[in-house]
Amino acid sequence: MPESNPTADLSLPTDEASVTPAFSPLYQQIKSLILQSLQAGQWKPGDLIPSEIELAGRYRVSQGTVRKAIDELASENLVVRRQGKGTFVATHAEQQVQYRFLRLMPDRGSAASEGPAQRSIIDCKRQRAPADVARTLALRTGDPVLQVRRVLAFRGVPTILEELWLPGSAFKGLTAERLATHEGAMYALFETEFGVRMVRADEKLRAVAADTAAAEKLQVPAGTPLLSVERVAHTYQDIPMELRRGFYRTDSHHYRNSLG
Amino acid sequence: MPESNPTADLSLPTDEASVTPAFSPLYQQIKSLILQSLQAGQWKPGDLIPSEIELAGRYRVSQGTVRKAIDELASENLVVRRQGKGTFVATHAEQQVQYRFLRLMPDRGSAASEGPAQRSIIDCKRQRAPADVARTLALRTGDPVLQVRRVLAFRGVPTILEELWLPGSAFKGLTAERLATHEGAMYALFETEFGVRMVRADEKLRAVAADTAAAEKLQVPAGTPLLSVERVAHTYQDIPMELRRGFYRTDSHHYRNSLG
DNA sequence: CAGTGGTCTAGACCACACT
DNA sequence: GTGTGGTCTAGACCACTGC
Numbered sequence: 256m257p258e259s260n261p262t263a264d265l266s267l268p269t270d271e272a273s274v275t276p277a278f279s280p281l282y283q284q285i286k287s288l289i290l291q292s293l294q295a296g297q298w299k300p301g302d303l304i305p306s307e308i309e310l311a312g313r314y315r316v317s318q319g320t321v322r323k324a325i326d327e328l329a330s331e332n333l334v335v336r337r338q339g340k341g342t343f344v345a346t347h348a349e350q351q352v353q354y355r356f357l358r359l360m361p362d363r364g365s366a367a368s369e370g371p372a373q374r375s376i377i378d379c380k381r382q383r384a385p386a387d388v389a390r391t392l393a394l395r396t397g398d399p400v401l402q403v404r405r406v407l408a409f410r411g412v413p414t415i416l417e418e419l420w421l422p423g424s425a426f427k428g429l430t431a432e433r434l435a436t437h438e439g440a441m442y443a444l445f446e447t448e449f450g451v452r453m454v455r456a457d458e459k460l461r462a463v464a465a466d467t468a469a470a471e472k473l474q475v476p477a478g479t480p481l482l483s484v485e486r487v488a489h490t491y492q493d494i495p496m497e498l499r500r501g502f503y504r505t506d507s508h509h510y511r512n513s514l515g
Numbered sequence: 516m517p518e519s520n521p522t523a524d525l526s527l528p529t530d531e532a533s534v535t536p537a538f539s540p541l542y543q544q545i546k547s548l549i550l551q552s553l554q555a556g557q558w559k560p561g562d563l564i565p566s567e568i569e570l571a572g573r574y575r576v577s578q579g580t581v582r583k584a585i586d587e588l589a590s591e592n593l594v595v596r597r598q599g600k601g602t603f604v605a606t607h608a609e610q611q612v613q614y615r616f617l618r619l620m621p622d623r624g625s626a627a628s629e630g631p632a633q634r635s636i637i638d639c640k641r642q643r644a645p646a647d648v649a650r651t652l653a654l655r656t657g658d659p660v661l662q663v664r665r666v667l668a669f670r671g672v673p674t675i676l677e678e679l680w681l682p683g684s685a686f687k688g689l690t691a692e693r694l695a696t697h698e699g700a701m702y703a704l705f706e707t708e709f710g711v712r713m714v715r716a717d718e719k720l721r722a723v724a725a726d727t728a729a730a731e732k733l734q735v736p737a738g739t740p741l742l743s744v745e746r747v748a749h750t751y752q753d754i755p756m757e758l759r760r761g762f763y764r765t766d767s768h769h770y771r772n773s774l775g
Numbered sequence: 776c777a778g779t780g781g782t783c784t785a786g787a788c789c790a791c792a793c794t
Numbered sequence: 795g796t797g798t799g800g801t802c803t804a805g806a807c808c809a810c811t812g813c
Contacts, residue, residue: 278809280782306798317784322799330590332775338799339791356774456774461765462722462740480722480740486774505721512772514616514716514746515592538790540801566779577803582780598780599810 285314286324293333293344294491300346300446304334307342333454347442347453354440356456356488359503360511361409369409377404377472379431381423388420391487391498399423403434406472414508416472417501425451425496442488451496456488460510469502482510545574546584553593553604554751560606560706564594567602593714593751607702607713614700616716616748619763620771621669629669637664637732639691641683648680651747651758659683663694666732674768676732677761685711685756702748711756716748720770729762742770 279287289310298304307325311318325342328334335343347355354366361369384392384400394400400423407415419441421429426449437444445451461483470477482503490496503510549570558564567585571578585602588594595603607615614626621629644652644660654660660683667675679701681689686709697704705711721743730737742763750756763770 282782308798319785320783323782325799336799337792339793339797341798358772358774458772458774460720460742460770460772462742462763463765464740478738480724482720482722482742503722505723510720512618512718512720514618514718542801568779579804580802583801585780596780597811599778599812601779601811 281316282320282323282327285310285316285321286327288314289324289328290333290491296450298344299450300344300452301348302344303341304344331454345452347440347446356442356453356486358510358512359415359508362507362509372415373408373411374435375406375408376431376434377406379403379429379434384420388498392420392422392495394422401426401429403431405434409508412504412507413473414504415501416469417499420498422496425449451490453488453496454490455493456486458487459485463502465502473502473504475504475506479504481505484510541576542580542583542587545570545576545581546587548574549584549588550593550751556710558604559710560604560712561608562604563601564604591714605712607700607706616702616713616746618770618772619675619768622767622769632675633668633671634695635666635668636691636694637666639663639689639694644680648758652680652682652755654682661686661689663691665694669768672764672767673733674764675761676729677759680758682756685709711750713748713757714750715753716746718747719745723762725762733762733764735764735766739764741765744770 289304292298292304304310305313307318307321310321314321325334325336329336329342332345335345337343360366380402382400382402383397384394386396388394388400389396389398392400401419401421403419403421405417405419406413407417426445429449433448434441434444442453445453462480463483465473465475465477465479465481467477469481470479473479473481475481482505484499484501484503486497486499486501487495488497488499549564552558552564564570565573567578567581570581574581585594585596589596589602592605595605597603620626640662642660642662643657644654646656648654648660649656649658652660661679661681663679663681665677665679666673667677686705689709693708694701694704702713705713722740723743725733725735725737725739725741727737729741730739733739733741735741742765744759744761744763746757746759746761747755748757748759
């Protein structure tokens with residue numbers, strides 16, 4: 256929009272009494288528009304989105320402005336650029352990002368060399384949300400939620416015991432059967448079957464002692480130190496969609512983190 | 516270099532037999548040049564670096580190319596942009612990034628509300644590097660290293676016990692005295708006194724049981740689960756300059772991580 | 776006011792993928 | 795070749811800082 260006011264906000268009119276000017280650069284507005292299309296499911300994970308030139312024409316801005324908007328989306332891992340091909344909606348269903356949110360690595364060798372995890376579902380139940388779960392998932396206590404418990408093993412050694420809580424409304428029809436028959440990562444299933452794409456997650460880590468139940472599932476003595484990982488995963492708009500509480504054995508694995 | 520070949524590499528001539536074309540875009544070359552000035556200490560932490568226009572003239576490229584180079588440096592936290600003022604070399608000596616690499620948070624309240632940590636040095640000795648330390652610091656076994664051990668307490672509760680290993684050559688004259696008298700974060704001291712700026716760090720986390728020595732220092736029963744954090748911090752060029760092994764109490768704190 | 780980084784545009788050419 | 799993203803340029807104007 257070269258002729259019109261380039262700082263015009265495409266969103267709601269600014270409240271005069273507001274202390275924040277609510278100004279946002281054009282490329283941020285374009286980014287929001289693209290984000291809305293992603294949220295609305297207009298372009299699904301794995302899809303090719305329109306080219307930069309196409310979007311520039313559609314939004315009546317220059318290609319450079321669209322580029323900057325897409326640059327940010329790419330840096331947030333929401334889209335993936337491929338030179339010569341186009342820009343694609345990011346997905347968990349790709350081999351190289353199979354366990355994008357799992358930071359546990361074998362002490363020796365790579366995650367790849369270890370091969371895929373053996374998954375076994377303990378149970379998958381519909382429940383009413385306890386107060387703490389409801390709070391972190393932005394639900395009300397007693398709302399329907401899905402609880403999944405499972406164990407992941409590497410090279411036959413049970414290593415991760417985890418419990419997932421999902422909002423019942425978004426995951427109707429999710430059963431232990433479907434989880435068991437599905438090949439590949441859970442987040443890929445959420446995408447293809449329920450249209451829920453996890454975009455960002457926050458984790459809280461602690462060291463705890465294994466209680467008897469956990470010790471049995473992980474085949475370690477009770478009291479063994481375990482890494483407790485509480486994860487809240489969010490979809491677009493930072494809406495919390497999963498609470499995951501895990502216990503990791505760290506006798507032959509470690510949690511890897513990189514600080515920039 | 517608009518008139519010359521814009522893809523010409525400013526670095527060494529390409530080996531004809533090389534399989535990698537060793538092509539790098541102009542802005543990457545500019546980025547390398549700026550990086551070299553940072554490494555050489557030509558611009559020190561906190562310094563204002565030359566303006567984009569100045570650098571563009573110096574390197575004979577457009578401002579946009581310099582901008583893209585600086586954009587990357589800024590996204591890697593090597594440099595900080597301030598509109599209207601200029602671009603500054605990033606530093607650990609700022610209040611808001613006092614503990615940039617410390618991810619331990621109190622369960623309730625914020626790190627700020629808890630106030631500064633109480634630091635107490637256990638000892639600070641010159642040693643010969645054990646094999647494992649030498650390996651991670653890219654030294655030879657037996658090379659001189661500095662070993663520092665200390666405890667950090669929050670609100671009077673000892674919470675972190677850690678042991679640091681530093682290459683002796685880069686930290687001549689570092690004593691328990693200087694550590695004790697220095698206000699503020701250790702990495703700030705490294706910058707101002709030794710010209711060593713930590714840029715990136717990798718951590719490996721595990722849950723372990725407190726041994727008697729650790730238990731005593733942290734005032735917990737032996738066998739208490741502790742979060743073991745092994746950190747390797749790097750300067751420019753990804754040169755490893757510090758090995759830090761910590762044990763964190765996680766009874767009223769947790770390690771926070773964000774997965775994008 | 777001048778100088779800085781921040782945004783936006785328009786057009787050129789390059790590298791890559793597919794047909 | 796055509797179309798895509800990737801790089802580079804040149805110039806305009808905006809927003810912020812400090813004189």
